[in-house]
Amino acid sequence: MNWEVPLFNLTLDAAEQEAVLAVMKSGWLTQGERVADFERTFAERLGSRFAIAVSSCTAGLHLVAHALGLGQSDEVILPSLSFVAAANVTVETGATPVFADVESFNRPLLDPVDVERKITDRTRAIIALHYAGHPCDMTALCEVAQCHNLHIIEDCAHAPLAEWDGRKVGTFGIAGVFSFFSNKNLATGEGGMIVTDDPALAQRLALLRSHGMTHPTLDRHKGHAFGYDVIEAGFNYRMDEMRAAIGLVQLNKLESNNERRAQCAARYCELLADLEWAEVPFLRQKSKGKRQKSKVESQKSKVKSPKSKVQGQRSVYHIFPIILGDDAPSRDRLMKALRDDRIQTSIHYRPIHDFTFYRQRYPTPDARLPITSALAPGLLTLPLYPTLTAEQQEKVVTSLARHKG
Ligand SMILES: Cc1ncc(COP(=O)(O)O)c(C=O)c1O
Numbered sequence: 477m478n479w480e481v482p483l484f485n486l487t488l489d490a491a492e493q494e495a496v497l498a499v500m501k502s503g504w505l506t507q508g509e510r511v512a513d514f515e516r517t518f519a520e521r522l523g524s525r526f527a528i529a530v531s532s533c534t535a536g537l538h539l540v541a542h543a544l545g546l547g548q549s550d551e552v553i554l555p556s557l558s559f560v561a562a563a564n565v566t567v568e569t570g571a572t573p574v575f576a577d578v579e580s581f582n583r584p585l586l587d588p589v590d591v592e593r594k595i596t597d598r599t600r601a602i603i604a605l606h607y608a609g610h611p612c613d614m615t616a617l618c619e620v621a622q623c624h625n626l627h628i629i630e631d632c633a634h635a636p637l638a639e640w641d642g643r644k645v646g647t648f649g650i651a652g653v654f655s656f657f658s659n660k661n662l663a664t665g666e667g668g669m670i671v672t673d674d675p676a677l678a679q680r681l682a683l684l685r686s687h688g689m690t691h692p693t694l695d696r697h698k699g700h701a702f703g704y705d706v707i708e709a710g711f712n713y714r715m716d717e718m719r720a721a722i723g724l725v726q727l728n729k730l731e732s733n734n735e736r737r738a739q740c741a742a743r744y745c746e747l748l749a750d751l752e753w754a755e756v757p758f759l760r761q762k763s764k765g766k767r768q769k770s771k772v773e774s775q776k777s778k779v780k781s782p783k784s785k786v787q788g789q790r791s792v793y794h795i796f797p798i799i800l801g802d803d804a805p806s807r808d809r810l811m812k813a814l815r816d817d818r819i820q821t822s823i824h825y826r827p828i829h830d831f832t833f834y835r836q837r838y839p840t841p842d843a844r845l846p847i848t849s850a851l852a853p854g855l856l857t858l859p860l861y862p863t864l865t866a867e868q869q870e871k872v873v874t875s876l877a878r879h880k881g
Contacts, residue, residue, distance in 0.1 A: 480818035481868045484659040485861040487733055488722070495721035502717070507686070508694045510720040515669070517727055521637070522644045524652070524671035526678035529720060530685055533633045533655030533668035534561040535713035537603070538568060540629050540651045540670060543680050546571045546600055553594050554603040555586045556827040556840070557848045562603045562631050563828045571600070573838055575829045577845045579613070581799055584757050584851060588616035592624075601627040606635035606645050608824070609661070609737075609794035610758050614640040614648040621649075629653065634794035636662050637734055642788030646671045651681075656719070661734060661794055662726045664719040684710040736862035737793035740869065744796055744858065747873040753804035753880065754856075757797060793860060795824055800854040805879055807856055813879040819872055822857040 499510065511529050519527035530536040546552060548570040554562050556575035566573040576591045578584040586604045602621055604612045612630075621628045628649030632638075636654055638645045646652020651674075656667035672678050686692055688710035691701040715723075745759050800807055811821050827848050829840040842849035858872055 477815075477820070478818065479820045481820065481859045481864070481872055482861075483820040483822050483857070483859050485863055486658070486663055487726075487729060487862050488663075491725045491728075492722045495725050496718050499717045499721045504694070504697070504717060506693060506716050507714040507720075508717050510717045510724065511715050514715075514720040514723045514727070517724060518654075518669050519671060521727065521730075522646055522652075522671050524644075524647050525673040526671065526675065528670045528672075528678060528681045528685060529715040529723075530668045530670060530713045531715055532657065532666050532713075533631070533653050534565060535711070536653040536668040536670045537562055537565045537629065537631065539681050539684055539711070539713055540653060540677075541565050541569045541571070541601075543677060543684060544601065544627055544629075544650070549598060550600040551596060551598040552601045552603060553591050553599060555605055555607070555848070556829040556845050557584055557607065557825055557852065558605045558631065558828060559633065559825060560828050560831065561633075562605070562629075563834065566603070567837075572598070573828075573834075574599070575827075575838075575840050575845055575848075577847050578607075578851075580847060581755060581851050582757055583610075584608075584797075584847075585610060585612045586617065587847075588613055588620050591617065592620045595620075595624050595626070599624065599626055601629055602649075603629045603631055604649070605631040605633075606638055608758070608797055609634045609638055609792040611635065611638050611640035611645050611789055611791070614645065618648055633657075633660065635792055636660075637730055637790075638792045639788060639790035647673070650674060651677065656723060656726075661737070661792055662723065662730050664722045664726065667715050667719045667723060680708075683708060685713045686710060687712060733862040734792040737860060738791070740860055740862075740864045741791075741793045741796055743866065743869055744860075744873070747869060748798070748876075751873070751877060751880075753801045754876070755799040755801065757799060758791065795822075796858045796860040797824055797855050798858060799851055800856055804854070807854065810856065810876065810879055814872070814875050817871070817875040819875055820859060823855055824857045825852070825855070827852050 515527040546569040550571040552566045563573045579587040630649045630652035632646040633655035651672040654669045656664040688708035689704045691704040695701040
C-alpha cells in the first residue's frame, strides 16, 4: 500500500548506515563492544545502574519473569489494554495472568486501585505498561507493591525517556524492559533493553541471556578464556552489533525525536478541537461535557484517593490514540475511509482478555474490566512519528471530519 500518511515512519539516515557499515568492516557481528557501549549509554540516560541488551522486549520480559522465578502457583497482575507480549510471557512461565482495569477514559493506564483489588495470596508481580508513552501512576503502584510485597516489572516498550515524578520510567520497578522494534521511538528493527538497579539480578539476566555460559564468545575470541562452564539453563536472547550500532545513533536522536512527537501531538489536539465525537486521552477531554462519565468511572473516582497526582510527568508520545464517542461513525467505516484517502490507522489495543486463547484459558468477564471494555471498541490510533508534517496532520483530521455521519 502506498500510504500518503503511514502509521509510523523511521528516522534512519546516513549516520545509521555508516554505523552498520563500520560493524561489517570490523569483522565482529555478534554481541560485542558496541552492545556493551549501548548498554552503558542507555543506563546512563535512564539513570539506572545496569542495562542488559536483549533480542526483543518480549525476550527481556521473559528473562525477567524467569529470573524472578515466576511459576505455576503464582499470579501476575497486568492491564488487559496492552500488547499481548507481557501476558504471553506470564503464561510461558506457568504463572496465571490476572487482568486489571485502567484508570479512566482520559488515563487508560493500569489502575492502582483495581490492581490492589485483584491481589490474592498467590500474587507475586505486577507488570505495568506506560501506554502510548504516558507514565503510569508509579507512586501509587509502588505503594501497592510495597504493601503486598510484590515485584513491579515495567513494560516500557512505548516509553523511552518518559518520566513520572521527574524520574525516568523503567527505574521504579525491579526491572524495566524497552522495545526497539521497528515502529518504536528508538528503532533497531528488533531488539530490547532491560534496566535494573539490582546487581544480582543484572548479573543473572546477563548470564541467562546467553545460555547460562560463564564466558561469552567475545572473551574467547580475544583470548581471555579458552572455554566456558554452564551454570544455569539459559537462552539465546542476545543483541548483535549491527543493532547496537543503530541503537547508539538512534539514542542520540531520541530526545529531539520525542520532542517532535510531542509537538505533533499538541498540533493534533488543536486540529481535533472541533471534532466533538472524538476524545483525546491524556490531552483533551470533551470540554462541553458531551460524554457523560460512565457509572463505573464515577464510582471509581470516588474510590480513588488523589494521593499521587504529582508534577514531573513527561510523555514521549509513542502513539496517538483517540477514543470515538457513541455519536461517531463506526470505527471500521472510518478506518476504511481513511485507508481510501491513503492514511494508515491502527488499533491499540484489542484487550488481551478478549483474544480467543485468553477467553478460553483465563476467562475474564467484561464486567471485571468495565473501563477497558467500555473504551476499547472506540480506540483508534492516528499516524504519529517525528517527521509527520503539518500538511499530513491536516490531511488526517480533514479526512476524519469529512467521514462523519
Ligand atoms: C507494549 C508492548 N510490550 C511489548 C512489546 C514487545 O516488543 P518486542 O517486539 O520488542 O518483543 C511491544 C511491541 O510492540 C509493545 O508494544
